[in-house]
Amino acid sequence: MIVADQKSLKEILEMVQNHNKILIIGCNGCVTVCNSGGLREVEILSSSIKLARKKQGSDIEIDIKVLERQCDLEYIEEISDVVNDYDAVISMACGVGPQFLSEMYKNQTFYPGLNTTFFGGATQHGVWEERCAGCGTCAIHVFDGLCPIARCAKSLMNGPCGGSSNGVCEVNKESECIWDSIVRKKMEAGKLEDLIGVKGFKDWRTARDGGVRRSVREELVKGTI
Amino acid sequence: MSKLKSGSNLEKVLKAGHFAFTGECGPPKGANVKYLKEKFQYLKGNVDAVNITDNQTAVVRMSSLAASRLMIDEGLEPNFQMVCRDRNRIAIMSDILGAHALGIRNMLCLSGDHQTFGNHPEAKNVHDIDSMQLISLVKMMRDEGKFLNGDDIDVAPKLFIGAACNPFADPYEYRVYRLANKIEAGADFIQTQCIFNMDKFRDFMKKVVDMGLDKKCYILAGVTPMKNAGMANFMSKNVPGMDIPDSLIKRLKGVKKKDQADEGIKFALEQIEEFKEMKGIAGVHLMAIEWEHKVPEIAKRAKVLPRPAV
Ligand code: SF4
Ligand code: SF4
Numbered sequence: 001m002i003v004a005d006q007k008s009l010k011e012i013l014e015m016v017q018n019h020n021k022i023l024i025i026g027c028n029g030c031v032t033v034c035n036s037g038g039l040r041e042v043e044i045l046s047s048s049i050k051l052a053r054k055k056q057g058s059d060i061e062i063d064i065k066v067l068e069r070q071c072d073l074e075y076i077e078e079i080s081d082v083v084n085d086y087d088a089v090i091s092m093a094c095g096v097g098p099q100f101l102s103e104m105y106k107n108q109t110f111y112p113g114l115n116t117t118f119f120g121g122a123t124q125h126g127v128w129e130e131r132c133a134g135c136g137t138c139a140i141h142v143f144d145g146l147c148p149i150a151r152c153a154k155s156l157m158n159g160p161c162g163g164s165s166n167g168v169c170e171v172n173k174e175s176e177c178i179w180d181s182i183v184r185k186k187m188e189a190g191k192l193e194d195l196i197g198v199k200g201f202k203d204w205r206t207a208r209d210g211g212v213r214r215s216v217r218e219e220l221v222k223g224t225i
Numbered sequence: 226m227s228k229l230k231s232g233s234n235l236e237k238v239l240k241a242g243h244f245a246f247t248g249e250c251g252p253p254k255g256a257n258v259k260y261l262k263e264k265f266q267y268l269k270g271n272v273d274a275v276n277i278t279d280n281q282t283a284v285v286r287m288s289s290l291a292a293s294r295l296m297i298d299e300g301l302e303p304n305f306q307m308v309c310r311d312r313n314r315i316a317i318m319s320d321i322l323g324a325h326a327l328g329i330r331n332m333l334c335l336s337g338d339h340q341t342f343g344n345h346p347e348a349k350n351v352h353d354i355d356s357m358q359l360i361s362l363v364k365m366m367r368d369e370g371k372f373l374n375g376d377d378i379d380v381a382p383k384l385f386i387g388a389a390c391n392p393f394a395d396p397y398e399y400r401v402y403r404l405a406n407k408i409e410a411g412a413d414f415i416q417t418q419c420i421f422n423m424d425k426f427r428d429f430m431k432k433v434v435d436m437g438l439d440k441k442c443y444i445l446a447g448v449t450p451m452k453n454a455g456m457a458n459f460m461s462k463n464v465p466g467m468d469i470p471d472s473l474i475k476r477l478k479g480v481k482k483k484d485q486a487d488e489g490i491k492f493a494l495e496q497i498e499e500f501k502e503m504k505g506i507a508g509v510h511l512m513a514i515e516w517e518h519k520v521p522e523i524a525k526r527a528k529v530l531p532r533p534a535v
Pocket of ligand 1: 131132134135137138139140147148149150
């Protein structure tokens, strides 16, 4: 899923400081699963903003709503009747949400309530980790199911670098050195030969480097299925 | 004698079978040419080639390419370092051509310290290619006269290709194979990370020799003289992939503070003596970090002077 963290209350308060009536929209997708932009978080943010503004002596009116998905035009249409009743809207979806909203409702201001961080999953309760960088040409099978593009701090195709120590990445003591894991997995499985030789140059055109990406399913566009 | 690949002094020294002795010099945090030239004087005549570091520890300094050329002007031979952190393949190939055009004949291929260690941690990194691929790229440009896309190069860059090796990083059992990959990719010479744990290095070199890697490539052992016990302690704790045995820290602590520098040099000299005899070792790479002025003394006491004229 797409993982996101909430922005600080301070930053959000600054965003809405000149507004007196706002709507906060959560999303039932990934951000609900990673506990950053679901109903619970929307409710908490709403109360926190109200409380802070009350302290400042400038009350604010806030409505809340949670959409099934903010990355789907069909669902964001649901607010068409009310969206312009507010001074501004905070979207608690990943970065896609406030953009889809801004594109559909051109006269409204949408603020991102979250910082979208990565594609990953929960490795334990309350901890999410990055797994994929969306490079557009998946080759994790070559690395026994462990992605060095997303998970090595230097995206090395031929690791580990000289800073790998005790299974930990030189950049951050909290991160495993994924190359340590790849190498150990291969060696334990008796597949050392997979690691002999130079892994070739990556074609980054399918990644963000090739420009903005688009996926087209002709059959769906044409309506043949 | 078969044809030289680059014709660099370092290549000739190694090829002639001499025990090589290389040094290192970090460019200034500024355009201070005078300061750089002063540092060069300590190295001149005392080493066969000098590594010019490329924004080491990700701290911004004068470009290694420019400093390498300044070094040539002063009559020394640079070993131009290049990291993959700051350049994509376009800039890399361009700088390789530029290096050759400026008279540079040795190049060391590195991934580069991560930018979060440096003084601009907010920077975006590149890592379009890695150090292994960089080695193969320089080799392709030199030997096949081709760019990565297969196009012909008009006057191919002739560089003696160097690579780094850290036997003290993990997983240890894999390090010798990674070295083999670098040699396979095209490394002509290897400079190891600073060695302090001699037991482990002896074991590593045994594996290297058993695999015959020393016959395919010149291996230079990395030596860094410790300035004091504090430096040893600091490096042990803060530099990833650095293996400093407690016995060395104890040894430095065992002498008076003012004598610790000399004790550090003595340890380095003992290492160099051992490397001269060690099977598979073709020379020493002396990394006297911000201690260039000590190089003449160390070279003299290591009895590696005069440097061979080849
Ligand atoms: S190889 Fe690319 S697509 Fe596959 S997991 Fe890694 S970053 Fe994602
Ligand atoms: S320590 Fe491992 S994960 Fe970190 S940069 Fe080096 S190879 Fe990549």
